[in-house]
Amino acid sequence: MAGTCTLRNVTMGAMLTLLGLCGTAGAQEVFDLSPGQPARVRAQKNDAAIATIAKDFTFVSPGKFTVAVSPGGPPLATYATDAKTVVGADPDYASAIADSLGLELELVPVAWIDWPLGLVSGKYDAVISNVGVTEQRKEKFDFSTYRQGLHGFFVKSDSAIGAIREPKDTAGLRIIVGAGTNQERILLRWNDDNIGAGLKPLELQYYDDDAAGLLALASARADVIVQPHAQLVYIAARDHTIKRVGTLSAGWPDRSDVAITTRKGSGLADALTVATNGLIESGVYAKNLDHWHLSEEALPKSETNPPGLPKS
Template identity: 40%
Template structure:
């Protein structure tokens, strides 16, 4: 859930249009935007979808629905704005800086804009680190977060969730890696693996490592990096043999760089449950119901589909938004 630095993104992502192969990001992670040639006019020679990387996004918009807007808690509606938290470093195609190195763009920002429209509020994006998204939401500083947050049973103790995408994770390895597939715990025994700290994929990885140790297999060596760009460098140098993260951004990176491969995907909630990505708000603050109804409104009127199609994420669509569904199981003590 972290990505290449904003400064690098601004340098690499010119001109402001990039061709994204339509089928490439059917599932979720974190990318580098420029092809190896350094001429980012297209991500691939295959026919693709032009992605606007500039600050002027001409976002898909929705109409206010008075009956839903009336349900917004007074404390939220008072200033006429919806304060939405994002990880400022970003992860294309989910959320990342535009070519001005300032404006946040991506599927998550577009969906947040739609929800704000339906609620009759001004979209007010806020940026911070991944870890601080949770603290700022708990304190009420951010009214909602749209940042590839997976529903987990532990998080439901503190936050309310309104779902809007399925959660798929991916395994990324260097293009020349001997690793052909990662589908089960034994496939990562003894490997050097990078994963984001505090993420649901870290929980899945730790569970797999625990199973391996119980079976007498070699433990995983886990390496943590703050930025996805550092992960990519570690993969290239051989310091890391595999990266486990959200699949959309991994697939996006593979499409535009060509120097790594996807060798497996997994549900963000583990083998027995399809993980779900959701808008996150402070528990019992009264906002989750209007968020849920706003999401279902844009799902029904087609604006939701327009956004996912725009960013190549049609494969992560859900038929309806749900409030606090079953999430990633609690970690065993």
């Protein structure tokens, strides 16, 4: 059956770590992390997408769409309660693409650092693992976009902060952010804008781990936490102690998208873009994002190799 999923190369250490995240009862009430995924939305075969595949393209395994995914945590990709099946928004999306191409899905769990070499060496047909489009990556890979790359502004559930949409909304706030991250780079620019406008500066706070940062937020030592949006969506469902008050594009002031990643010039990217746009038109795309509470990350359409984050 198209879209049926098998796994290989499961790392036990990563599995046990992620199971600790997945087993929390609060999140289980919102996110189904069972291996069977009975609510997974399936797609119809897309003849236009199939016809767009380059004639000389050869899939790694005949009849299969082999996709690498890094199980970095819910809701994007994590190990299910059986400790071996990878589930989440990215596996569901990979399943829908496999359905569109009339293929069986084979997921290959990999460490994030390993996907570029594995893709270049032909171990898999594509990577669907929250990979952002950058100009540097475009030198080696092709991209078919499928989600916005968003960071989230989250506050305590009882916070008086109503919305954060632009730099002035953060003036004077104590904001938890990861050192050396893209969101830190953006917030430093926001701080410069605020100071230039005569507003109060930001106070950026740094912690060694997520737990310490969340504790600082809960104890009112900080006002806001900024992290990749999907991570905070899951934490909000797990803990019921934080809420979203805004999102921030990873490419601010421009949009930055997440994309299916394929080998440069392999002849598959355009077909995957057509397949994604078919999923958008059919409603499967929206249902998948809604199922994982990621509707804010929806794209109006998929593009092949759009502008990406500039080289630093």
